[in-house]
Amino acid sequence: MTTDSSLRSGPGTTGRRSSSSRDGRAGGAGGDGGGGRVHGHLPGREHLPARQPVAAASAVPVLDVVVPVYNEEKDLHPCVVRLHGHLARTFPYPFRITVADNASTDSTPAVAAALAAELPGVRYVRLEEKGRGRALRTVWSASDAPVLAYMDVDLSTDLNALLPLVAPLISGHSDLAIGSRLARSSRVVRGTKREFISRAYNLILRSSLAAGFSDAQCGFKAIRREVAERLLPMVEDSGWFFDTELLVLAERAGLRIHEVPVDWIDDPDSTVHIVRTATEDLKGVWRVGRALAVGALPLDRLARPFGDDPRDRALTGVERGLARQLIGFCAVGALSTLFYLALYSLFRLGVGPQVANGGALLVSAVANTAANRRLTFGVRGRSGAVRHQAQGLVVFAIGLALTSGSLAALGAASGSPSHGTELAVLITANLAATVLRFLLLRAWVFPSRACSEPDSDSDPDSEDVR
Numbered sequence: 001m002t003t004d005s006s007l008r009s010g011p012g013t014t015g016r017r018s019s020s021s022r023d024g025r026a027g028g029a030g031g032d033g034g035g036g037r038v039h040g041h042l043p044g045r046e047h048l049p050a051r052q053p054v055a056a057a058s059a060v061p062v063l064d065v066v067v068p069v070y071n072e073e074k075d076l077h078p079c080v081v082r083l084h085g086h087l088a089r090t091f092p093y094p095f096r097i098t099v100a101d102n103a104s105t106d107s108t109p110a111v112a113a114a115l116a117a118e119l120p121g122v123r124y125v126r127l128e129e130k131g132r133g134r135a136l137r138t139v140w141s142a143s144d145a146p147v148l149a150y151m152d153v154d155l156s157t158d159l160n161a162l163l164p165l166v167a168p169l170i171s172g173h174s175d176l177a178i179g180s181r182l183a184r185s186s187r188v189v190r191g192t193k194r195e196f197i198s199r200a201y202n203l204i205l206r207s208s209l210a211a212g213f214s215d216a217q218c219g220f221k222a223i224r225r226e227v228a229e230r231l232l233p234m235v236e237d238s239g240w241f242f243d244t245e246l247l248v249l250a251e252r253a254g255l256r257i258h259e260v261p262v263d264w265i266d267d268p269d270s271t272v273h274i275v276r277t278a279t280e281d282l283k284g285v286w287r288v289g290r291a292l293a294v295g296a297l298p299l300d301r302l303a304r305p306f307g308d309d310p311r312d313r314a315l316t317g318v319e320r321g322l323a324r325q326l327i328g329f330c331a332v333g334a335l336s337t338l339f340y341l342a343l344y345s346l347f348r349l350g351v352g353p354q355v356a357n358g359g360a361l362l363v364s365a366v367a368n369t370a371a372n373r374r375l376t377f378g379v380r381g382r383s384g385a386v387r388h389q390a391q392g393l394v395v396f397a398i399g400l401a402l403t404s405g406s407l408a409a410l411g412a413a414s415g416s417p418s419h420g421t422e423l424a425v426l427i428t429a430n431l432a433a434t435v436l437r438f439l440l441l442r443a444w445v446f447p448s449r450a451c452s453e454p455d456s457d458s459d460p461d462s463e464d465v466r
Contacts, residue, residue: 099125175256368392373446
């Protein structure tokens with residue numbers, strides 16, 4: 001992912017901040033390109049300090065609202081004037097409105113430049129390539145405001161939802177915020193065609209990418225700057241799918257997304273090409289889904305994102321995450337047992353019970369260790385994976401001794417037991433081995449770090465155990 005090098009700023013533009021003024025743990029996003037350098041931990045969320053409204057364009061804003069436009073010479077002036085008036089009346093912090101021109105070919109640049117000269121706190125940025133995602137990435141990456149937002153130029157969303165949208169980000173409660181037209185309490189006026197497309201698209205996201213947010217494409221979103229610095233290098237799309245990809249990555253990384261029900265009126269003169277946009281979105285869903293399936297996205301860089309996560313606190317007398325680990329271990333164990341029994345029955349067709357048991361246990365043990373490593377104990381990244389598998393094989397050897405010993409005892413007692421009896425004995429032996437396996441995994445293979453203080457200066461390449 002690259003930042004448009006042809007960015008031009010109109011009147012009212014402020015300089016980019018210095019990343020060195022930030023918390024030392026918060027690495028910048030510029031030039032990362034989605035690979036190579038690994039980010040440190042994000043700073044803990046904090047309520048931004050209260051400030052009196054300041055109209056001067058030179059004031060450092062708390063909120064930067066981006067309005068991406070392409071050939072919007074008619075709607076741009078009334079939109080920005082209305083938005084500026086609303087913020088000046090209702091928003092209790094300094095703000096900025098940035099008009100991001102996506103290579104318009106009409107008089108949009110002249111209108112935007114006039115607005116920047118006319119209204120304090122309004123600036124104009126020109127890009128020589130189209131793409132809403134490209135515009136947002138460019139402006140957000142260069143902004144010095146701690147809260148970044150954007151809205152469509154048609155102002156379909158009622159502006160009264162703007163303060164509720166950004167308030168959770170200002171207070172430090174949430175990481176991203178989105179307006180939702182599909183919430184139960186939203187009031188929406190639009191045609192049947194657009195309603196069907198919107199609901200069908202979000203249904204696709206829920207079924208294919210397990211998305212938990214309700215409305216991916218509403219043009220009304222906000223994000224904290226330090227979160228954007230980590231997420232933007234990972235987002236590949238530069239068009240309409242930008243929103244969806246950003247939200248999916250944020251949700252998968254465990255970031256907190258706040259949803260605001262909005263009042264929304266469809267713009268009948270919208271220039272969005274529905275079929276082309278839908279096609280590009282479906283391509284994006286396939287690309288992101290495939291990347292998630294093969295583990296190609298470096299979401300481990302966002303693991304343990306905030307220093308104020310209560311799970312990081314050293315609390316005496318509290319077994320951290322025990323209940324969650326038990327649930328995860330039981331789920332993995334149940335699936336592993338079914339996998340093991342299926343393998344044993346398959347191997348038993350050609351070999352004796354001891355060989356079949358050993359082979360089935362070996363294969364299922366490798367799969368079990370890998371699943372418990374990621375799902376039960378939350379270890380991300382490849383660091384230590386070989387050591388964990390080696391220790392897992394030691395645990396496997398103990399299970400093999402228990403189950404093989406049970407089979408040997410059964411054979412000595414009954415001579416030639418039936419297949420059903422063998423399975424019953426193996427299930428009983430596996431239940432006993434499961435308890436011991438969990439204890440060994442938790443105390444030896446993936447030991448808890450609850451008693452150690454988190455080190456903010458630790459190597460970011462080291463493995464993370466959640």
